[in-house]
Amino acid sequence: MITFTSVFCLILAVSCAEIAAGEDECLQTSCSKNGPIIRFPFWLKDSQPSYCGYPGFDLSCTENQQTLLELPISVKLYVKEINYKSQVIHVYDPDRCLPRYLTILNLSSSSFQFNQNRRWEYTFFNCTPRNIYLGYNGYSIPCLGNSTYQIYLIYSSTYLGEMPFSSCTKMFDILSFPYDTVAQNNELLLNWSKPECANCEAQGKNCRLKSNSTSLKTECYPDFEENKGILLFTVVCVVLGGSLLLVIVVLVLYHVYRADKADKENQVKIEKFLEDYRALKPARYTYADIKRITNEFKDKLGQGGYGTVFKGKLSHDIIVAVKILNNSKGNGEEFINEVGTMGRIHHVNVVRLVGYCADGFRRALVYEFLPNESLEKFIFSTKGNKHVLGWEKLLNIALGVAKGIEYLHQGCEQRILHFDIKPHNILLDDNFNPKISDFGLAKLCSKDQSAVSMTACRGTMGYIAPEVFSRNFGNVSCKSDVYSFGMLLLEMVGGRKNIDLEVENTSQIYFPEWIYNHLEQGEELRICIVEKGDSEIAKKLAIVGIWCIQWHPVNRPSMKTVIQMLEGGDNLAIPPNPFSSTTAHRTRTIIHANQPEQKLPVISEV
Structure with a gap:
């Protein structure tokens, strides 16, 4: 009876954990602590499966933890803010030169549209003089020019005969582009109409794709359903755990868990050391580790004003020299200096720092052992x-x-x-x-x-x-x-x-x-x-x-x-x-x- 119940609880636990894990994959996330929240219809293609979001709403994280939106024809913009209630996304160019995309920015094949209703037509000019006054008829684009010429844009409705463009060359025309984007020179507001999730946000609910729908239909659902797997596991275990039998099963499982945890912790320590050793990075040891490595400071190699050096072993094949530092210099300036410096050095003619100990007032340095x-x-x-x-x-x-x-x-x-x-x-x-x-x-x-x-x-x-x-x-x-x-x-x-x-x-x-x-x-x-x-x-x-x-x-x-x-x-x-x-x-x-x-x-x- 005990064996059957134990097996049943284990199978149930695994099943519920898999359900909960599936829900956790699509929880809201972000690229950084202060970055915009990413949730449906958006999804993070670096770490989430595609079913967590709506087609065309994939985002990614840059190396400097910025949120990146890629529009058609390789236009990559950073995301500043996402307003899920009004279905508007605020993007900007990290190089502060959004006008450079005006000739290639085409949203016809994108999931987004320009948010501003106020749009204009513009003409771009390349001018040798760098100081031309346009008044209210246009703007200069400093980020597109250099020391020999400057790029200007004017409203296409402007009468060119009145403009000082005698030393300028017309470049191209831009049709129907938001006024604010050109004026601000860096930022752009985009909105989306599908999927329609604003009604879910208004009800204080979340939005998602219907599970068995093939037409990309969405539905609203309350927040607590994200944790239904965990709640289900808790309820079932409470129902089954009202008897002494469950207490016995829990004790057995706890014993197995502790033994498995101890084995895993030991393995993690070994793997971490091997990884650090291969990467030539100093590892941190406790004072108990130092005593074990030196066999209770049995083999003394030398002594000086800085402290005492003992011979030690990390394994049967790896011998080290352990320098136990004196405690006279409480600020530890030399200790911090040596660890910080030697952690950067990897050279055949420089002693390698294998590890160090900073356990309270006890400080030690572990070096490779040099027999001569x-x-x-x-x-x-x-x-x-x-x-x-x-x-x-x-x-x-x-x-x-x-x-x-x-x-x-x-x-x-x-x-x-x-x-x-x-x-x-x-x-x-x-x-x-x-x-x-x-x-x-x-x-x-x-x-x-x-x-x-x-x-x-x-x-x-x-x-x-x-x-x-x-x-x-x-x-x-x-x-x-x-x-x-x-x-x-x-x-x-x-x-x-x-x-x-x-x-x-x-x-x-x-x-x-x-x-x-x-x-x-x-x-x-x-x-x-x-x-x-x-x-x-x-x-x-x-x-x-x-x-x-x-x-x-x-x-x-x-x-x-x-x-x-x-x-x-x-x-x-x-x-x-x-x-x-x-x-x-x-x-x-x-x-x-x-x-x-x-x-x-x-x-x-x-």
């Missing part, structure tokens, strides 16, 4: 073997980093300035391919900006460009990243930091200056050379590095030029000496002494 950690680990080796990667690999790494920076500057919709290029932020995959990471200090700007505004210094001591500290050297721009990249190249060449902030004796020679002195004097760089040709690679990296750290931004090459230099031959020109002036020496001393949070005056946007 940072470039800093290899070029600042403490075991004496400073160039374990080999010079050929170092050149490939430098070229990859340059291509990543060039993509940030030119390849994105908006230019991205990183402001923290350094070996610690260059990560290496299992094939030692470089990827730029850590966009917490990045700044977005349009590509046509030659300068950006900054109120505080951004970056790490030793890699910050001079103009960030003193505007005497120029404006802050993408050339600031070029400077940081140059310092990175020189550290790759020397296998040591250019500036050691822990050293108190600042009188020792500045390492980039030491490199320049050797290049200028034609001396070999005293560095580790193993293979034939290593010295040429080291010299190329050093020359490009010195070009990039020129004190004035205007003297530094663009990243595109840097790539060409790295990919080109070995006969690169020795750059000018950036350390010769006393100003450069004094500024270098200031850079060493200043703190990174120094406030700066605002530079106006260009």
